[in-house]
Amino acid sequence: MQLTNRAKKTNKNPMTIAERLYLPALAGGLGTTIKHFFKKKPTIQYPEQKREFSPVFRGLHVLKRDDQGRERCTACGLCAVACPAEAITMIAGEREPGQEHLYREEKYAVEYEVNMLRCIFCGLCEEACPKAAIFLQPDKIAPAFFERDQVIFGKDRLVEKMDDRASVGIEKYTGVKS
């Protein structure tokens, strides 16, 4: 009794000499190889060559500075509250007199950490931030890790370098370019 029409009939004829010598199988295999040889290759020579990112790609976080180089983050904690993966932790501190050139607000993040193993790159931290301080960069992939202690990104890796400013479209939040 046939339950479905997907059953295949097996060929029970004795093999020919060519089949015994695997000639049809070899020709078929070579044909497949030649066909792929002339096709456009789907692979690229990464990292020398890079693919264009999707316009909605969200990459590695950056803690932005303002145009005077001061950290924008005021350690309000809204990004941590908004984070569905509980990936963000911080310790807030008060700015001391004389530190006005370092931190924009009276309160700042003494420590700020993102656990990249937890992060799902949803961008909710960026949406929640009232100070336009945290962004997910549209052109930087989070690096690969080989040890668990490498996955916690602190301020040393998150805060923007003045000589390597991150282009994140901050003007849509602030009206200015930094």
Ligand code: SF4
């Ligand atoms: S991108 Fe999403 S998961 Fe990652 S730290 Fe921000 S809010 Fe959390």
Ligand code: SF4
């Ligand atoms: S990054 Fe933004 S939301 Fe998060 S603590 Fe700093 S100011 Fe607040």
